[in-house]
Structures are given as structure tokens and as C-alpha cells.
Amino acid sequence: MTGPTRVTRRKVLAAGAALGLAAPAIVRGQSDAIRIGHLTPRTGFLGPLGEFAVQAADLAVDEINAAGGVLGRRIELLKEDSVNPQTAATKAERLIERDRVVCIVGEISSASALAIAQVTTRTGTLFINTGANSDALRGSNCARSMFHVESQNSMYVKTAGRALLAQGLVRGKRWFSLTADYAFGHDLLRVARRFMEQNGGQFAADRLVPTDLADFSALLLEIRAARPDLVISNLAGNQITNFLKQYAEFGLTFPVAGFGFDTALAWAAGRDAFIGTWPVVWHHMIDTPASRAFVDSFRRRYRRPPENQAWGDYVAMRIIAQSMTELRSTDPQRLIEHWRKGAKFDLMKTREGYFRASDHQLMHEMYAVEGLGSRAPNQWDIFRSSGPIPGPGEPLEAIAATEEENQCRMA
Amino acid sequence: MSTVFLQQVVNGLLDGVYYLLIALGLSLIFALGGIVNLAHGAFYAIGAYLTVVLAPWIGFGATLVVSPVAVALLGVLIERTLFVRFYREDPILSLLLTFGLAMVAEQALRMIFGAAPLSFSIPSWLRGQIVLGDFIYSRYRALLLLLAVVSVALLWLLLNRTAFGRVVRAGVQDPDMVGALGIPLRPYLMWLAAIAIGLAGLAGVLLAPIYSIHPAMGHDILTPAFVVVVIGGLGSFWGVVVAAILVGLTKGVTIGFGYSQWATAVIYLMMLLVLLLRPRGLFGERIKRFE
Structure with missing residues (x-):
């Protein structure tokens, strides 16, 4: 019984979308969105960089959703201010336990990144660090579920x-x-x-x-x-x-x-x-077609050029979307395996990059x-x-x- | 003593003067109105942001006057609408009020100008160095120092050599008696808030060319300014002046000896020591109302 009903409902929704009437309703009605947690400092001395991170993550997700989402599903970004290591850990826990995010992206402070990593390691959640530099995160504190788009010191x-x-x-x-x-x-x-x-x-x-x-x-x-x-x-x-x-x-x-x-x-x-x-x-x-396009759309939307922190969060979102599409899965374990095997990504530079299996550091120019x-x-x-x-x-x-x-x- | 160390001592003496413009205002508003103004740093930040906005249109020289006056007017508005309700209340209440104000101001700056710091350079006519034998010093900082010293001197004259100052000083000690003599304190409180907050605005203009201009910049300056007030003693003009110089000197000498990692910790240690030995601060007067 449920099968035909669902098909009908989808048809109705599709018709609505085609008419351009009920777009917000679809967005809300779609319960199977892929939820990604974004956690980065938005106040305090790293706040200015966090603002670029959030803007770029928003831009990436909007572009991905506008192009049809991932596996036909929307990406829903849940954004939080990580403030300090204690708050970062609490919020990471809440994003994982309550909001059921498939992964956590972000951070700039090495101390907060370490606090988040302790939570994600315990729960087996994927964590993509886009802004914390300390070598220790890739060395003595490295973890199987943590990947680093940001370069190490x-x-x-x-x-x-x-x-x-x-x-x-x-x-x-x-x-x-x-x-x-x-x-x-x-x-x-x-x-x-x-x-x-x-x-x-x-x-x-x-x-x-x-x-x-x-x-x-x-x-x-x-x-x-x-x-x-x-x-x-x-x-x-x-x-x-x-x-x-x-x-x-x-x-x-x-x-x-x-x-x-x-x-x-x-x-x-x-x-x-x-x-x-x-x-x-x-x-x-940086004079590559992809970088120029990113700079143009960022400038159009935020009236200033993106800076390096914007690149980190933008690229991280695209890496996730691309890999889920390639794998036809949102399973974090499969993403980890895929990345550890050296999957290549377009990083808007002259060469593609990959995560190094030994410490999960992104290798890039x-x-x-x-x-x-x-x-x-x-x-x-x-x-x-x-x-x-x-x-x-x-x-x-x-x-x-x-x-x-x-x-x-x-x- | 080597020349380098002597330079550090002189630089340390000057360094404290930056805090003075903020610390004196804090001390004044508390002494007369009983309000611990945690929003004082926010007025400093607004002064700096106004400089960035106004200087391209009217020049840095005019900004030195316009921006503090504008900040003072904003101060008067807040004094008339908010502070007046708290003069007779428990200082804890005004503490909450000004804490809230500081957050509102910071978020407003973030909403209007974005979280990213803004750039502002020393105007070209003020760049360069002053060379006095072995002593080389930034010309801009010399001007900064001059303006700060002149402002502080004017403030001292106002408080100690005018009828206005007599009423203010009497009001600090015994507001009820001043009232009984038929002198309303309200207008004095308003003018004092204007002056104190205007000085914070001036500090914002003066430091904009050499400090990072960002929404939370008020925090950065408020803490050391409070330390200066606590060391000097609330309500004491010379106490705050001596404390500012002492804080700057201690910081400079600590760095001069190569212990830069202690440069800020040493100020808090000094505050601890003063609080242990003289809880009212170095020159703190006994203010009946606050005992």
C-alpha cells in the first residue's frame, strides 16, 4: 500500500517544484536530507576567520543542492560556534547524538579540534579538520576518523x-x-x-x-x-x-x-x-578556472574575495559530496576507506590532491x-x-x- | 645601564599612557555614579570604527575631534536613557546592564562591518621616526603621547580648578549633601559621562592606526584598563595615573629583560600584590558610600 502512495506524493511534489510554488515546503518536507555538522569559532580572536569558513561552507552546500544534491538528497548544514575546547566538545556531542550528523566539518583552533576529535573518535564519527594546523593532530593525536584539509605546521x-x-x-x-x-x-x-x-x-x-x-x-x-x-x-x-x-x-x-x-x-x-x-x-x-569561478561567486554573494579559510571549508564540502556520489553511499566507514585508498579530488589548483593514508593529511599544493x-x-x-x-x-x-x-x- | 634598556624604560613609561584614557573614564564614572562601566571598551571600539569610516572623508586630523565628540554624544544618549536608572541602585545591576551593552555593541559592529578586522594606516604626514641621539622613536607614538597627556592635563584642570570640578569632587564624597545644598547632580553626571566616554572614543581614534580593528577590540583594552584602576584605587586621579605608568613600566622592563612571556602575567601579579597589601588600591580614597 505504501509504495503507490509514496510515488503519488513524489509526483505531486515534483509538479509543485516545476511550478516553482512550493520550494520551501519541499525543503522542509524532505526528512532524508544528509546532515552535516559545521563547527568552527565564530566569535573571539579566530572569529574573523570562522566567518569566512561559514560563508564558504554555505556557498558550497547551496551550489551542491542547486545541482541536485547528493544521491538525490539535499545536504543540510547544521552550523554552530565552537567557542572553546569545552564548548566545542559539548556541541560535537550534541550534533552527533541528537542531530545524527553523518560527519563534522570545521574548526580553526588546534585545541578545540583536539577536543572534537576525542568525541568523534569515541563515537566513530567522521571529522574533517579545515583550519587547525598543529602537527600533533596528525602525529601523537592522529585518529582513523579524522582527516585534515588544512595543512599541518x-x-x-x-x-x-x-x-x-x-x-x-x-x-x-x-x-x-x-x-x-x-x-x-x-x-x-x-x-x-x-x-x-x-x-x-x-x-x-x-x-x-x-x-x-x-x-x-x-x-x-x-x-x-x-x-x-x-x-x-x-x-x-x-x-x-x-x-x-x-x-x-x-x-x-x-x-x-x-x-x-x-x-x-x-x-x-x-x-x-x-x-x-x-x-x-x-x-x-590563483589562476585556475575553478578558483576563478569560486572567487567570482563568493564575491558576488559576500562582496569581498574569499580567503584561505574559505577555501578549506568550501573544498571540504565538495570532497564529501564528490565522494558520497562516487561511492553511492553516505556511510562514514566507506568514506574513510575510500579516502585512505588515495581517492583524488579537484582542489581548484593545478594538481589534484589526496589524503595521505599514514596520517590523513591532505596532500596538495x-x-x-x-x-x-x-x-x-x-x-x-x-x-x-x-x-x-x-x-x-x-x-x-x-x-x-x-x-x-x-x-x-x-x- | 645600556641604551637599549633605557629605551625600554622610556617606552614602558609611555606604554601606560594608552591605558590612561580608558582607565580615567572608568574611574570617574564609578566614583560619581557608582556604575562599573563594562561597556567602556565598546565605546573605544566604536571610536576606532568611526575613524575608519570618517577619515577617508574628513581626514585623520578632523577625525580626532569629530569621532570622540560623536562617541561622547552616544554616551550621553545612553547615560540619559539607561545609566540614570541605575545611579542609586546596587552596582551589581549596572554591572549587568553595561555587560549587556558591551555585548550588544560588539555584535552590532559585527553585523554592520563583518567579523573580519578592518585596515587603517597611519596617515602619511605622521609616519616616520624621531631621532634623539641613540633614542629612535615612532613619530606617531610621540603625537599619541602628546594628545593623551594634554587630555589628561585638561581633565585634571577641569576637576581641580573649576567650579564644575568642585561639585563633582563633592558629589563623589557625599552626593546627599550636594543635593541638600540645592545642587542637582544629574547634569554633572551627564557631562562626566560625556567626557569619560569621549576619552574612550579618543583612545579608539588614536590606537586605530597601530592596533587591529575588530569587533571584540574593546575587550582587549578593558581588562588592562580595569587592572590600572584597581591598582591605582577607584576614584583617585593620581592613583590611576601612577598605576598606568607603573603597569607600562613593569611590562616594558619585563620584556627588556627578555621575559616577554611574562609581560602580561606580571601586571596581574602586581594587582594581586596591591590588593593584598592595600585593598583600596595605591591611592584609593575612602568613599563612604562604597564602604
Whole structure:
């Protein structure tokens, strides 16, 4: 009895849709939508990046649904502000237990990502990290159900490091480094120090900076007195902006580089203050058809170009949709197997990428950008970019942490 | 003592002045009105955002006047409509009110301007360095310092050398007696809120070119400003001034010795020490109403 009834109902609905009358009703009426949880900081010092993440995830899901959804089903995105590790864990639990999401996507803070990973590991839920960088998440804390679209700190350091080697700023040079005094900064400093020592550089000084320090004047005076060959930023969030603005204010001329970076922070520093060499997973000037299309539709909708965090969440949604379609299944276990076997994805770059089976890190091209300073043509295009790193002839793994550098033992 | 260390000491002395504009306003509003204004940081943020909006049209110089005045007017509006209801109430209630106001202001900034920080640079005529022998310092910061010192000096004159100031000081100690003498305190409270909040707006303009401009920037400055007020003693003008300089100096010297990771913790340790030894703060006066 139920069979024919259902068919009839579908026909009625289809007719309604064709008339363009009942679109919202269909959306609500469809109970078999694929639910995905999106959890990322939307307030606090990472909030500005979280806003890009949410906007991009929304855009991706709308595009996927407009093209017919996945396996004929709509994707429904349940979005939450992760706030801090405790809240992130609670909300992850609620998304899994109450809302029955098939996976959780997002995060920027390494500490919150770890808290979410503990929940998803326990419940066997798929977690795709789009913004947390710490190597530990891919090493000592790695998990079978966790995949990383965001690059690990090692990839950031090696990407910027290649540009610095090319500029002759490593061997025999003295670095003055400023490091954010929390988990992310410490992890980054460890990786940066290893790179510097392997390539024959040394620290002129190495300072930890409390995350609530807004005024860098005292450190800038110290830098001026130390006369380093290179000033290194292992800072995060608004501190990068504050540092760059005040570095310009004090008129220091030592070359600058950083190992952690987000384009929004450079835009906030402005073209007068943004200088130096920085690594990035993606930026809005990458000249591939897919990237151009993404930038265009993002700009049309949000009236600003997308930045690297937008790329992470946009690509993550597309990876999920593409894989579910290929597998004709929404089963997280099958997705994990599929990805571990090296499934390839279009990441809007010159080469396709894949998740490395050993630590579930996405292998993809990165870029080193260099601030143009006041020569920048407008408020957005304030840097020039290297070509893809690694280059065309090299394996994508060339910039990732080796097994000796960061070992992952998955249960 | 090396030149570098001497530079750190001087820079530390200057560093505290930034907090002063915020801390003095906080202290004034509490001393006369009994309101702990947790929204004070929000007015600072609004001052900074107004700078970004107005400077391209009227220039940075004019913004230095227009933006604090606009923030002061907003302050008066809030004083007239909200603060007046809480002057005679338990400070806990006004604490809740201003906490709410701060959140509303932050979210409003986020809704209007987005969560991403905005860019704003030092105007070209203020860039460059001042060189005095071995001492090299940012020209912009010298101006910032000058304006802050002038504002604080004017405020001191207003409070200590005018009829207005006499009433305010009397009102801090004994509002009932001032009332009994036939002087209504309400207009004084309004003017004081305008001045205190206007100073926060001025701090917003002055720091916009060198700090990141984002919706939660008020939080970043409010906490150290509160620490300054607590160390200096609520209601004490010179207490707040001395505390601001002390906080800046301690921070500068800590970084100068190479212990930058302690730069902010040391301020809280100092507050703890002061609270243990002198719970009213360094120069805190005994205010009958609050005992």
C-alpha cells in the first residue's frame, strides 16, 4: 500500500517544484536530507576567520543542492560556534547524538579540534579538520576518523622555508622569532626551529609572546637593537595584524617572514603595512578556472574575495559530496576507506590532491606570498605569489612532515 | 645601564599612557555614579570604527575631534536613557546592564562591518621616526603621547580648578549633601559621562592606526584598563595615573629583560600584590558610600 502512495506524493511534489510554488515546503518536507555538522569559532580572536569558513561552507552546500544534491538528497548544514575546547566538545556531542550528523566539518583552533576529535573518535564519527594546523593532530593525536584539509605546521614551515632559502635568508643567518605563547605557537616554533637548524640558521633571539599582548613596541625596540637578518612571526590571529602595523610604524627594515598566516589578517594590516614572506594553502589570485569561478561567486554573494579559510571549508564540502556520489553511499566507514585508498579530488589548483593514508593529511599544493607594501594595486591584491609548492615535477609529499618528524600510530 | 634598556624604560613609561584614557573614564564614572562601566571598551571600539569610516572623508586630523565628540554624544544618549536608572541602585545591576551593552555593541559592529578586522594606516604626514641621539622613536607614538597627556592635563584642570570640578569632587564624597545644598547632580553626571566616554572614543581614534580593528577590540583594552584602576584605587586621579605608568613600566622592563612571556602575567601579579597589601588600591580614597 505504501509504495503507490509514496510515488503519488513524489509526483505531486515534483509538479509543485516545476511550478516553482512550493520550494520551501519541499525543503522542509524532505526528512532524508544528509546532515552535516559545521563547527568552527565564530566569535573571539579566530572569529574573523570562522566567518569566512561559514560563508564558504554555505556557498558550497547551496551550489551542491542547486545541482541536485547528493544521491538525490539535499545536504543540510547544521552550523554552530565552537567557542572553546569545552564548548566545542559539548556541541560535537550534541550534533552527533541528537542531530545524527553523518560527519563534522570545521574548526580553526588546534585545541578545540583536539577536543572534537576525542568525541568523534569515541563515537566513530567522521571529522574533517579545515583550519587547525598543529602537527600533533596528525602525529601523537592522529585518529582513523579524522582527516585534515588544512595543512599541518610542517607544510607551512617548509613552504615559507623554501622561499626563504631562495632569498638566502637561512644559512648562516640570525633569526629573531616571536611566538604566540600557546599550543599552536609552541608546535609551530618546534617545527620552525628544526627547519632553521637543518638549514644552518640560528636564533638571534626567540621570544614567547602572551596572546593578550597588543603592543609590540618593547619587542620592536629589542629587534632594532638585535639587528637580526630576519624577523620571524609564529603569531596567530589579530596579533599578526598588530605586529605588522607596528613594525611599519617603527620603520624597521629587516626582512620579515611568518610561518602561520591568514589572508584576512594581511588585509587588516593594509597595503601600507603588509610586507614579508608568508605561506598559504590557497589565495584569491590563483589562476585556475575553478578558483576563478569560486572567487567570482563568493564575491558576488559576500562582496569581498574569499580567503584561505574559505577555501578549506568550501573544498571540504565538495570532497564529501564528490565522494558520497562516487561511492553511492553516505556511510562514514566507506568514506574513510575510500579516502585512505588515495581517492583524488579537484582542489581548484593545478594538481589534484589526496589524503595521505599514514596520517590523513591532505596532500596538495601550497604557495609562498610576498607582501607588496604600498605598491599594491588595491586593498585585496596586496601580495604576489610563488608558483605551486611543491613544483610540477615533485611529489606532493615533498613539503609534508616525514614519518621521523611526526609519527602517527592509528588504532 | 645600556641604551637599549633605557629605551625600554622610556617606552614602558609611555606604554601606560594608552591605558590612561580608558582607565580615567572608568574611574570617574564609578566614583560619581557608582556604575562599573563594562561597556567602556565598546565605546573605544566604536571610536576606532568611526575613524575608519570618517577619515577617508574628513581626514585623520578632523577625525580626532569629530569621532570622540560623536562617541561622547552616544554616551550621553545612553547615560540619559539607561545609566540614570541605575545611579542609586546596587552596582551589581549596572554591572549587568553595561555587560549587556558591551555585548550588544560588539555584535552590532559585527553585523554592520563583518567579523573580519578592518585596515587603517597611519596617515602619511605622521609616519616616520624621531631621532634623539641613540633614542629612535615612532613619530606617531610621540603625537599619541602628546594628545593623551594634554587630555589628561585638561581633565585634571577641569576637576581641580573649576567650579564644575568642585561639585563633582563633592558629589563623589557625599552626593546627599550636594543635593541638600540645592545642587542637582544629574547634569554633572551627564557631562562626566560625556567626557569619560569621549576619552574612550579618543583612545579608539588614536590606537586605530597601530592596533587591529575588530569587533571584540574593546575587550582587549578593558581588562588592562580595569587592572590600572584597581591598582591605582577607584576614584583617585593620581592613583590611576601612577598605576598606568607603573603597569607600562613593569611590562616594558619585563620584556627588556627578555621575559616577554611574562609581560602580561606580571601586571596581574602586581594587582594581586596591591590588593593584598592595600585593598583600596595605591591611592584609593575612602568613599563612604562604597564602604
